[in-house]
Amino acid sequence: MLEGIRVIEMATYIAAPGAGGILADWGAEVIKVEPLSGCPMRNFFRSVAADHLKGNPVFDLDNRGKRSVALNTATPEGVEAVKKLVKDADVFLTNVRPGGLERAGLDYESLKKVNPRLVYATVSGYGLTGPDRDRPGFDMAAFYARSGLGAITTPKGQEPAPLRTAVGDHTTSMATAAGILGALVERQRTNKGRLVEASLLRTGIYALGSDMAIQLKFGKLGSTKSRHESVNPIANFFQTSDGIWFTIIPRQGDVDWGAVSRAIGQPELIDDPRFKSSRDRRANAAEVVNILDDMFSTQPLEYWSEKLDEQDIVWAPLMPPADVAKDPQAEAAGAFFDVPENDGSGSFRAPATPIRFGGEGDDAHPRGPSPDLGQHTHDVLKGIGYSDDELEVLKKSGTIS
Structure with a gap:
């Protein structure tokens, strides 16, 4: 469905890559620009002392079907490479903090000069303006705690419980993908791109929207009771009698x-x-x-x-995930599908993107495995005009590995 749409994703962790992952499952070409050290989510299980597990389904979920380009964007050459990638792209997707993008010359105002038709999608903790624009914000902080969602879902008198892995991130991923598609539809009429701004905070407030509407209208809100x-x-x-x-x-x-x-x-x-x-x-x-x-x-x-x-x-x-994975209704609803292993050894089950498309043609599905770090650096850069000699210069300058 999105065949022919090229997305340059310069993002780490989950919320923004999750949006890129949705677009990739729907047929877009997504080029993931990573630092030379790689997206931190590549080390997810190591960070939770479970590096003995084979594979990384948390990373795979948001990055299957993408191509990986490893670039050091702290160098002028790295920034220039990103601008060359953006020149003929349809979407630039990032979660780099606003101040860092401005210093690098990769903010919206800079890149729209390179490509006026570019849909520039930014995902941040707290938005592009205001005193906290450059504050780091994971979903537990910006989406759950700061939005009011965590407080109102905690029963009165009880201690708050943590949000499970990336619930707020993936909610924001869905919102970001919707915003990108809205801007692409508009571009069909105007031939101009647009800034698409998503934040964990704003998405969290919208997720709490019904209760927040009561708070805003009446100035008060009942607590969650036992x-x-x-x-x-x-x-x-x-x-029930069988403990369910x-x-x-x-x-x-x-x-x-x-x-x-x-x-x-x-x-x-x-x-x-x-x-x-x-x-x-x-x-x-x-x-x-x-x-x-x-x-x-x-x-x-x-x-x-x-x-x-x-x-x-x-x-x-109230079903635990182990039971949901075997639920025939979840299967019938298309909630899971098979994703190929990167090494070609087979496939594994994974959550599908949240929308199914009927009618003719293939349903939304993975376009391939998640890429190894920098797996496609040379091919992608050659595709935008870099010669072998120029790639060697980039390697010597520490821009690529």
């Missing part, structure tokens, strides 16, 4: 109170004056939860699955 203090006590988690937790998500109004009462075999609760209205159930939330806990703990999930589905209740089991 199970027995829930504003809507059936909007909760419950545990599941969640119920009731619709607005009173319709699902009747449905849940019938599912547990106690329709008399529908007209119980303690629980008759949503206000009554909120006032007696602990009693509601205790009744439901007692009932759901009497039977296994398989039993309750049938009862809940009979009442058309919105629910889902």
Whole structure:
């Protein structure tokens, strides 16, 4: 679908490379410009004291199907090479801090002079303006903690829990890919590029958007409560006799109170004056939860699955990733596919990009394995006009290895 679109990605870690990875799965040519030491995510398992594991699925997820060019952009020659790459590119994608890009002459204003049609996408922790524009910001900090998301999802009186690996990064990856595609659509009309600015902070605030809208409109917001203090006590988690937790998500109004009462075999609760209205159930939330806990703990999930589905209740089991990996519905939804090993030894399963495209032609899929560091440096630079002699000069200057 994106065949013919060339992306120059000068980015490390996850949020920006994740956006490049989505575009690569959708058919774009993505050239990953890395420092000579490589993207730090190449050493992910070493950094968590698990370097005995073979392969690096965390790096592979965001970099499959790309070509790697290793460049020292601290040299004038390295900066010039990036500008030559950008000259005929469609997209420049980076997460280098704004001040560093300006000092190197690789900021938007500089590169749009090289290529006025360039869509320039920048991903940062806190945005391109303001006092924190150059503050480093991983997703736990900028997306989760600073945005309000971490505070509001922590139940009142409890200690905050960390965000799992790259949840905020990949949310920002999706937002960035959408912004890039929007700018490419506009370019079809105007023949001009545009700056696309994504940040972990802004994406985190948008992810929290419904609650943040309440905060902005009314100046106050309810905290996240414990199970027995829930504003809507059936909007909760419950545990079955075989130890499996599941969640119920009731619709607005009173319709699902009747449905849940019938599912547990106690329709008399529908007209119980303690629980008759949503206000009554909120006032007696602990009693509601205790009744439901007692009932759901009497039977296994398989039993309750049938009862809940009979009442058309919105629910889902709390599944660990090991079970999700074997879930036939996740498979049917196209959530996984096979990625080739870099050494040609076979393939491995990995998460797919979040969108499936129907109709004629291939679905979104990996265009190849993740590249070795600098695997394509010489081929790519030759492709934009560098001769063997010029490449030797770059090597001697420490610009390439």
